[in-house]
Each structure stands twice: as C-alpha cells, then as structure tokens.
Amino acid sequence: MDKTKLETWGNVNVSESYLREPETIRDLRNTIESVGKRGCIPRGLGMSYGDQPMNSSGDVIRPSFSGKHIKYISTSGLVTVSSSATFAELLEQIVPLGWYMPVVPGTSSVTIGGAIAADIHGKNHYRQSSIADHIESMTLMLADGETIRCSKSEESSIFWATMGGLGLTGIIIEATIQLIPIRSSKVLVDRKSFSNFPDLFEAMKSHITSAEYSVAWLDLASKNNLGRGILETANHSDSEPDPLSSYETNPILSLPSFFPDLLLRKSTVSAYNSLRFLSAGRSENNEKIELSAFMHPLDKVRNWNRLYGKTGIIQWQMAVPETSEHTLLDVVDAINNANAPAFLVVLKKLGVSNQAPLSFPMLGWTLAVDFPAKHEGIYGFLDDLDQKLLEAGGRVYLAKDARLDPKLIPKMYPGVHEWRAIRRNIDPDRRWQSDFSRRLDL
Ligand SMILES: Cc1cc2nc3c(=O)[nH]c(=O)nc-3n(C[C@H](O)[C@H](O)[C@H](O)COP(=O)(O)OP(=O)(O)OC[C@H]3O[C@@H](n4cnc5c(N)ncnc54)[C@H](O)[C@@H]3O)c2cc1C
Structure with a gap:
C-alpha cells in the first residue's frame, strides 16, 4: 500500500501515512489488529489545526461505513448517529424536523467523531456546556478490537477519557445525542x-x-x-x-x-x-x-x-x-x-x-x-x-x-496523569498514537 500525504486545516503539519478506510466493523477490527509499531489514529474531516489526526509512517483510519448516517431519531430528540457524519449532514436532516445540536462548532465541516474527540464547545458554553454533556452513550472500538458501549454511568472512565482524548483511547463508531427542540430555523x-x-x-x-x-x-x-x-x-x-x-x-x-x-x-x-x-x-x-x-x-x-x-x-x-x-x-x-x-x-x-x-x-x-x-x-x-x-x-x-x-501539559491539564493511567490500562501496547501524541508525549 502506498502512503498518502495528509494535511489539516491549519496546513502547518503535513505527513505521509497509510490511509485505511474500513467499510465494515469487521474491516475496522482487522485494520486495528494489523497495525505496526507506529500504531494508528482515527481521522474525521481533518479540520484540526495541527497534527491531531496524523500519524507519519503509521496508519490513519477514516471509517467509511456505508448506510445511513442517522440510525434513529426518537420523538424526544434522541438521535443515534454515525461518527463519520458531519455536522452539515446531521443539521440538514434534523433542522426541518424541529431539532438542533445543543453544541455546534464554528464550521459545519466537522465529524461527530472529531467533535467528541475534541469535546467541542460552541457560542453557548455558559448555557449548554460542551458536547460531552449531551452524549447519552457511544460505541467505541478499543485497541484490542473489542467494541464497548460507554456513557456517564457505563465504563465511565473510558467515556470521560475519550471526551477530548483526540482519538487516543479508541475509535468512536456511533453516538447517541440528546438534541434540543427549535421552532424555527x-x-x-x-x-x-x-x-x-x-x-x-x-x-x-x-x-x-x-x-x-x-x-x-x-x-x-x-x-x-x-x-x-x-x-x-x-x-x-x-x-x-x-x-x-x-x-x-x-x-x-x-x-x-x-x-x-x-x-x-x-x-x-x-x-x-x-x-x-x-x-x-x-x-x-x-x-x-x-x-x-x-x-x-x-x-x-x-x-x-x-x-x-x-x-x-x-x-x-x-x-x-x-x-x-x-x-x-x-x-x-x-x-x-x-x-x-x-x-x-x-x-x-x-x-x-x-x-x-x-x-x-x-x-x-x-x-x-x-x-x-x-x-x-x-x-x-x-x-x-x-x-x-x-x-x-x-x-x-x-x-x-x-x-x-510538552512540559506545559501537566501544568495546563493536571488530569493528564489520570488520563494516562486509563489509557495504559486499555491500550498497554500503544496501538493508538499520532504525530500529536508523540510531539506532546501523551
Ligand atoms: C473553521 C473552524 C472552526 C472551528 N470552530 C470550533 C469551535 O467553535 N469550537 C470547538 O470546540 N472547535 C472548533 N474547531 C475545531 C474542530 O471542531 C476540531 O478540530 C475537530 O476535532 C475537527 O473534527 P474533524 O472531524 O475534522 O476531525 P480531525 O481533524 O480529522 O480529527 C480531530 C481529532 O479527532 C480524532 N477523531 C476523529 N474521528 C474520530 C473517531 N471516529 N473516533 C475517535 N477519534 C476521532 C482524531 O484522531 C483527531 O485527534 C474549529 C475548527 C475549524 C477549522
């Protein structure tokens, strides 16, 4: 397989990696199990400013599962959506139904997986907090290929480590999110x-x-x-x-x-x-x-x-x-x-x-x-x-x-020690890694 040159929105970091685009859950598991020493990292739309979804000379996984992005939407506004759906795709479908995402980033060209991995905030954080607050549950494939469901009450330490974990705890497959009702677009x-x-x-x-x-x-x-x-x-x-x-x-x-x-x-x-x-x-x-x-x-x-x-x-x-x-x-x-x-x-x-x-x-x-x-x-x-x-x-x-x-990370994010311990526990061989994680020693 040839390497692919990958960039991000900031266009400061460029790297060549093996881009994998698994089409099924089984493909995804096989891909994760076959990665080499440089490991792998999930990628959404590459709207990061830096090297977060890059893995020079390693694998980068961009899921391209076929089928509908929105799996299910309940009458109370609970939506189950694929992690590779973009905000644009989701909003185009839910707004005419009278629903909106409680937290949206400054561009609609971001995937749900990328948004959760960054724990994004919007222009309303003082009212609605970050996206984590609205995730009822999600499915995540871990480094050993096991798929788990996690939420604030189930596998909660993995749930919280994934919020803002920038793809280093596993790959989010889908998420169930509580939407907010709107009466107008x-x-x-x-x-x-x-x-x-x-x-x-x-x-x-x-x-x-x-x-x-x-x-x-x-x-x-x-x-x-x-x-x-x-x-x-x-x-x-x-x-x-x-x-x-x-x-x-x-x-x-x-x-x-x-x-x-x-x-x-x-x-x-x-x-x-x-x-x-x-x-x-x-x-x-x-x-x-x-x-x-x-x-x-x-x-x-x-x-x-x-x-x-x-x-x-x-x-x-x-x-x-x-x-x-x-x-x-x-x-x-x-x-x-x-x-x-x-x-x-x-x-x-x-x-x-x-x-x-x-x-x-x-x-x-x-x-x-x-x-x-x-x-x-x-x-x-x-x-x-x-x-x-x-x-x-x-x-x-x-x-x-x-x-x-990298020396500033523990000072700015004192919780990083706890995060590292969770990560060691679920990924002892460091299957998930990126240019970003190596640069910042995460
Ligand atoms: C113009 C612009 C405006 C923005 N506005 C805001 C804003 O208002 N608020 C805010 O908080 N952020 C904002 N962002 C930042 C943006 O929301 C994040 O960088 C987001 O992570 C990008 O998502 P992506 O789908 O492009 O993912 P990528 O850039 O491809 O990946 C980002 C990270 O998510 C991980 N990831 C991607 N998919 C998955 C998955 N399925 N499972 C696990 N991990 C995954 C990657 O490994 C990587 O670490 C903005 C960015 C731009 C360019």
Missing part, C-alpha cells in the same frame, strides 16, 4: 460595535447570560482602532409564523489553491476588519437570520484557509479562569502591540468545566487567534503568551494546537 441577532476592548468586555459580561449564544469578534490589527470589536448575541426565534426551512451549509465561493498569501500582511487584515465594522454598523438589531449564517459564517467560503498561503495558520486558542480576567486584557494588549497580523480573533464566554481530564473549557473566557505560521518570531511570541497563561491558571486548546511545549 432562524435566530434573532443583536450586533453592537465597540471602539475599544475594555468597553466591549464590560458589555459582554453584563449581557451574555440573557442570550442563548454570544460571541465577540475583535480587531487587533488596526493601528488607529486598537482593540475595537463587535459583540453578537442571539436567541432562537420562536415567533409564528416562521416555518422550519432547510439548513443551508453549501459554500457560495471556493478559493483556488494558487490564491495569493493575502492575510500574511497586517494591512490586508486591517482593511478586512474595517469592512466588517462598516457592515456591522449597518445591520439592524434583532435581525432575523438563518441559524447556519450565524453559526457558520465562514463556511460560505470553501478553503478560506488558503488566504494564509501555503505555509498555513497557527491558531492559538486559550482559556483563562474568570478570576484572572486581567490576563485576558494583558493578552489582548500584547497581541495588539505585536507586529503579527492577527486575523480572526474570537472571544467567547465559558461555563464550568466537566470531569474529562483533557477537556479544554473552564469557567472563564476563551480567546482564539489565527496567526500566519510564516510570520517571523511567531513561535517565540506564542511561547511568551503561554507563560502568561500558565501564571493565570489557564490553558491552550489541545484540539487546535500545533506547537505547545
């Missing part, structure tokens, strides 16, 4: 612009708990408007008549592979942000828009990561405890004053953490910032930000990481 959105970050932050703190969703987009690239931002809050619409329509996830534009590296320049980023501010200023309050347009605005342009050019993006996403808000202000200042073009800076509120040892969210705030990987000095700059974060009791989101110092 639209949301009512309020947008407010702020000329500086402290004002935006104060407004965000006082407003968000009354909104189902909230997110702030910051401009940390404009010389004249340092730290300005747009705060968006939204609630599901339930006004009648407002029939449930279809859920549109198709992009309207696709960037070619030869697109110039526009976002490598601070001037382009700044011009883009100015346009965004102009359009936010024009939009009305309580605007009724499609859920998909609010949840996944970036999906309208396929491959928009190509704007960063061939050398890719590093996304630095951090969480900082509520008690260390000043660190968030420091970090925003540091990015503002740095020479690096910070494109797409997103701030969200986080609620309480769960018991998964590698889950990212903690009561506080999360800031995600995209930087071009090619920018000189970016690695040193991010190492300095990590130190600030550590002092504040914060952490970096492992699902987005491409460069963290």
Whole structure:
C-alpha cells in the first residue's frame, strides 16, 4: 500500500501515512489488529489545526461505513448517529424536523467523531456546556478490537477519557445525542460595535447570560482602532409564523489553491476588519437570520484557509479562569502591540468545566487567534503568551494546537496523569498514537 500525504486545516503539519478506510466493523477490527509499531489514529474531516489526526509512517483510519448516517431519531430528540457524519449532514436532516445540536462548532465541516474527540464547545458554553454533556452513550472500538458501549454511568472512565482524548483511547463508531427542540430555523441577532476592548468586555459580561449564544469578534490589527470589536448575541426565534426551512451549509465561493498569501500582511487584515465594522454598523438589531449564517459564517467560503498561503495558520486558542480576567486584557494588549497580523480573533464566554481530564473549557473566557505560521518570531511570541497563561491558571486548546511545549501539559491539564493511567490500562501496547501524541508525549 502506498502512503498518502495528509494535511489539516491549519496546513502547518503535513505527513505521509497509510490511509485505511474500513467499510465494515469487521474491516475496522482487522485494520486495528494489523497495525505496526507506529500504531494508528482515527481521522474525521481533518479540520484540526495541527497534527491531531496524523500519524507519519503509521496508519490513519477514516471509517467509511456505508448506510445511513442517522440510525434513529426518537420523538424526544434522541438521535443515534454515525461518527463519520458531519455536522452539515446531521443539521440538514434534523433542522426541518424541529431539532438542533445543543453544541455546534464554528464550521459545519466537522465529524461527530472529531467533535467528541475534541469535546467541542460552541457560542453557548455558559448555557449548554460542551458536547460531552449531551452524549447519552457511544460505541467505541478499543485497541484490542473489542467494541464497548460507554456513557456517564457505563465504563465511565473510558467515556470521560475519550471526551477530548483526540482519538487516543479508541475509535468512536456511533453516538447517541440528546438534541434540543427549535421552532424555527432562524435566530434573532443583536450586533453592537465597540471602539475599544475594555468597553466591549464590560458589555459582554453584563449581557451574555440573557442570550442563548454570544460571541465577540475583535480587531487587533488596526493601528488607529486598537482593540475595537463587535459583540453578537442571539436567541432562537420562536415567533409564528416562521416555518422550519432547510439548513443551508453549501459554500457560495471556493478559493483556488494558487490564491495569493493575502492575510500574511497586517494591512490586508486591517482593511478586512474595517469592512466588517462598516457592515456591522449597518445591520439592524434583532435581525432575523438563518441559524447556519450565524453559526457558520465562514463556511460560505470553501478553503478560506488558503488566504494564509501555503505555509498555513497557527491558531492559538486559550482559556483563562474568570478570576484572572486581567490576563485576558494583558493578552489582548500584547497581541495588539505585536507586529503579527492577527486575523480572526474570537472571544467567547465559558461555563464550568466537566470531569474529562483533557477537556479544554473552564469557567472563564476563551480567546482564539489565527496567526500566519510564516510570520517571523511567531513561535517565540506564542511561547511568551503561554507563560502568561500558565501564571493565570489557564490553558491552550489541545484540539487546535500545533506547537505547545510538552512540559506545559501537566501544568495546563493536571488530569493528564489520570488520563494516562486509563489509557495504559486499555491500550498497554500503544496501538493508538499520532504525530500529536508523540510531539506532546501523551
Ligand atoms: C473553521 C473552524 C472552526 C472551528 N470552530 C470550533 C469551535 O467553535 N469550537 C470547538 O470546540 N472547535 C472548533 N474547531 C475545531 C474542530 O471542531 C476540531 O478540530 C475537530 O476535532 C475537527 O473534527 P474533524 O472531524 O475534522 O476531525 P480531525 O481533524 O480529522 O480529527 C480531530 C481529532 O479527532 C480524532 N477523531 C476523529 N474521528 C474520530 C473517531 N471516529 N473516533 C475517535 N477519534 C476521532 C482524531 O484522531 C483527531 O485527534 C474549529 C475548527 C475549524 C477549522
């Protein structure tokens, strides 16, 4: 079998692996049993920013089971879905039936397996927690080929180790998830612009708990408007008549592979942000828009990561405890004053953490910032930000990481010792491994 070159969304890590696409459970078991010393790792759509679904010179398993993605949906909104289904596929089917996923990521091009393996959070973590909270049960194939059912009450240590475990405990085959009911496929959105970050932050703190969703987009690239931002809050619409329509996830534009590296320049980023501010200023309050347009605005342009050019993006996403808000202000200042073009800076509120040892969210705030990987000095700059974060009791989101110092893992994720013990128990020969697990010594 020839090796396949695999990339991820960040486009920083590239590796050649043996890509296996088992079509049945039996194929999957045979594949796992036949892997060599470099082991294997599950792969979804490769929307990670780093090397999480990569296994250089080893096996990468992307299940391609035939049959329907949605196995079953009950009248109370319990859905059993294949791990290889994407959010787009699931939402297109459930929205017209009056259901929605309680937690959705910023793109609908993520698989259910990839989302659980990252324990994803959305724009509503302070209300709905992360995806783990809504998983009733799942089936998982372990390193020895055994298939188990796990949940918060059955094989619970394996269940929690898999939430945020980034494919290193086994391969999720399917999951049963509790959906939330909706009366409309639209949301009512309020947008407010702020000329500086402290004002935006104060407004965000006082407003968000009354909104189902909230997110702030910051401009940390404009010389004249340092730290300005747009705060968006939204609630599901339930006004009648407002029939449930279809859920549109198709992009309207696709960037070619030869697109110039526009976002490598601070001037382009700044011009883009100015346009965004102009359009936010024009939009009305309580605007009724499609859920998909609010949840996944970036999906309208396929491959928009190509704007960063061939050398890719590093996304630095951090969480900082509520008690260390000043660190968030420091970090925003540091990015503002740095020479690096910070494109797409997103701030969200986080609620309480769960018991998964590698889950990212903690009561506080999360800031995600995209930087071009090619920018000189970016690695040193991010190492300095990590130190600030550590002092504040914060952490970096492992699902987005491409460069963290492995020594910081036990400090940022004290539960990693417990997680390692569970992993040793269910995978003593380290059948599950990836470039990511070797890089971070997991
Ligand atoms: C534009 C964009 C916006 C995003 N927004 C958010 C957001 O709002 N919130 C958030 O939390 N994250 C967000 N993410 C991150 C994204 O949700 C995660 O990286 C997710 O894991 C990607 O899923 P994937 O299906 O592409 O999986 P991959 O990238 O292919 O794999 C990711 C990890 O999941 C594991 N995995 C995949 N399938 C399985 C399986 N069946 N069983 C076990 N393990 C598996 C892999 O081994 C790997 O470790 C965003 C990413 C992008 C690119």
